[in-house]
Amino acid sequence: MTAAPTPAPARAPVPTLTPDGDAEALREVVRDFLARHGDADGVLHGRPAGPEERRTVWRRFAGELGAAGLDVPERLGGAGAGFREVAVVAEEMGRSLARLPWLSTSVTALGVLAGTGEDELIGRLVSGGTTAAVAVHDASADAPARAVRTPDGWRVTGRKDLVVDGAEADVLLVAASSPDGPVVLAVDAGSPGTTAAGVRALDPTRPLAEVGLDESPARLVAGPDTAAAVLSRARHRTLAALACEQTGGTGAALDMAVRHACDRVQFGRPIGTFQAVKHRCSDMLVQLEAARSASLWAAACAADDAAALPIAARTAALVCGRAYTWVAAENVQVHGGIGFSWEHPAHLHVRRAATSRVLPDGEPAGAAALLDEVLGATRT
Numbered sequence: 001m002t003a004a005p006t007p008a009p010a011r012a013p014v015p016t017l018t019p020d021g022d023a024e025a026l027r028e029v030v031r032d033f034l035a036r037h038g039d040a041d042g043v044l045h046g047r048p049a050g051p052e053e054r055r056t057v058w059r060r061f062a063g064e065l066g067a068a069g070l071d072v073p074e075r076l077g078g079a080g081a082g083f084r085e086v087a088v089v090a091e092e093m094g095r096s097l098a099r100l101p102w103l104s105t106s107v108t109a110l111g112v113l114a115g116t117g118e119d120e121l122i123g124r125l126v127s128g129g130t131t132a133a134v135a136v137h138d139a140s141a142d143a144p145a146r147a148v149r150t151p152d153g154w155r156v157t158g159r160k161d162l163v164v165d166g167a168e169a170d171v172l173l174v175a176a177s178s179p180d181g182p183v184v185l186a187v188d189a190g191s192p193g194t195t196a197a198g199v200r201a202l203d204p205t206r207p208l209a210e211v212g213l214d215e216s217p218a219r220l221v222a223g224p225d226t227a228a229a230v231l232s233r234a235r236h237r238t239l240a241a242l243a244c245e246q247t248g249g250t251g252a253a254l255d256m257a258v259r260h261a262c263d264r265v266q267f268g269r270p271i272g273t274f275q276a277v278k279h280r281c282s283d284m285l286v287q288l289e290a291a292r293s294a295s296l297w298a299a300a301c302a303a304d305d306a307a308a309l310p311i312a313a314r315t316a317a318l319v320c321g322r323a324y325t326w327v328a329a330e331n332v333q334v335h336g337g338i339g340f341s342w343e344h345p346a347h348l349h350v351r352r353a354a355t356s357r358v359l360p361d362g363e364p365a366g367a368a369a370l371l372d373e374v375l376g377a378t379r380t
Contacts, residue, residue: 023088030092033065038098040252040345043205051168055131058100062128068106069126071303076119077126083237087244087299094248097205097348101131104165107241108134108360111234112173112184116221121171121186133169135160135211136231136360145176145213147183154218156185157193159210164359166209167198173221174213175231181224184231187216203355205348236313238360240298243316246324246356247288247295253327253349254284257334264336280334284327291323314370321357328353 037047037057062068070085072078079085086107093102105125109132113122124130137160138144145158156176166172172187172194187194193214201208222230258281261272271277298316301309328349332339339346 020084023085026085027088027092029065030067030089031095033061034092034096034098037061038096038100040097040348043097043099043348044343044345054099054168058102058131059128061100061102062106062126067102068128069110069122070106072110072114072122072126077123083240083299083302086241087295087302090241090244091248091251091295094245094250094352095252097249097252097345097352099205099207101133101165101169103206103238103241103245104133104169105131108164108234108238109171109173111237112230113221114233116226116230118186118221130170131165131168132171132173133163133166133209134173134175134234135163135166136175137162139210145174147174147176147178147185147218149178152217154183154185154220155215156187156213156218157215158213160213161199161208161210162359163196163209163211165207166196166211167207169196172196172211174211174218175227178224182227182231183220183224184222184227185218186221187213187218191217193217201355203348203351205352206355232310235360236309237302239313239317240295240302240309242356242359243291243295243298243313243320246320246353247291249349249352249356250288250291250320250324250327253324253331253346254281254288256346256349257281257284257331260335277334280330284330287323287327291320294319310373311370314373318370321353324349324353325357 066079067089069076069078070081070089071083072080074080089102090107093100110122110125112134113125121130121132125132135145139159139161143158145156145160147154147156149155156174158174158176160166160174163169163172170189172189174185174187176183176185189196193216195212196209197212198207198209258272261277261281262270264271266274272281294316298309298312301312305312328346332346332350335344335346338344
């Protein structure tokens with residue numbers, strides 16, 4: 001008698017990669033809003049110019065559009081959607097280069113706060129009334145931020161750099177060490193002993209700050225038992241969103257190049273008809289499609305497959321970062337002399353591409369971390 005074949009092991013469902021119709025409708029709304037308040041030409045000419053104007057635009061973006069808490073439960077004031085909707089907004093933010101605290105507040109900070117019981121703070125972030133920045137990188141490896149628990153509550157001392165949107169944030173989420181292990185603390189930006197100063201950065205559309213903490217009063221968000229997991233989850237969430245943002249920027253740079261190639265006439269013909277230019281644009285499209293595939297995978301894992309997210313997010317960060325950098329540089333070449341001028345917005349994508357590749361880990365560290373994730377997955 002022939003033995004019955006052994007049934008194949010059940011496979012985990014494959015996450016749906018592409019956004020649905022509702023997400024695409026959201027894309028149109030967000031793109032229209034950002035075209036009026038944060039397109040590349042507007043950023044180039046300083047719109048929105050001042051902190052108060054940016055805060056007003058942010059409140060509208062967060063409150064009226066609901067873009068600040070798309071994957072936050074409705075009971076906390078969010079839209080109750082998923083990360084695919086977050087990915088759509090990330091892509092449009094990358095296209096527009098809008099200087100809004102969306103990545104720091106809606107992606108990284110909410111990623112830190114999810115599941116910590118900080119419902120009141122989450123509600124304020126979702127409504128747009130409060131912004132937050134996450135301070136993880138110590139300004140000196142020899143002097144990491146340290147937190148101690150006193151009879152009056154927690155106090156934290158140290159210096160943090162590379163804090164995205166840190167100079168204008170209302171709340172700082174600070175990673176620090178304590179006698180019992182790593183912790184995450186919430187610090188009000190205006191509290192005693194706390195300073196946040198903007199630093200000159202390559203990308204004017206993504207402001208960075210250095211934060212100083214001198215026994216600043218703080219509130220515990222995540223203790224030694226959960227802090228490492230909380231920060232890891234937020235890091236992978238940020239990497240996935242950054243990959244989607246880089247894909248949007250890649251698409252914007254390609255569109256800019258193609259539009260110029262169609263409009264610019266030389267020797268009586270659009271330069272896009274010349275073989276060297278059309279092949280260059282075709283190569284840019286190949287890079288865009290590679291970035292889109294990687295970012296969609298990361299977004300799908302963030303939405304439906306948390307176990308696969310670390311590998312997917314780090315892979316997407318490498319693929320999308322390199323694609324954006326290359327396409328942004330090629331866009332300058334297609335534009336010729338005007339592309340090298342400060343008056344043209346092409347350089348804004350070159351700058352954003354360069355800085356995005358070093359957030360939050362930096363490419364060399366990200367590649368090493370991806371290798372560790374892959375080796376860890378094969379061992380299990």
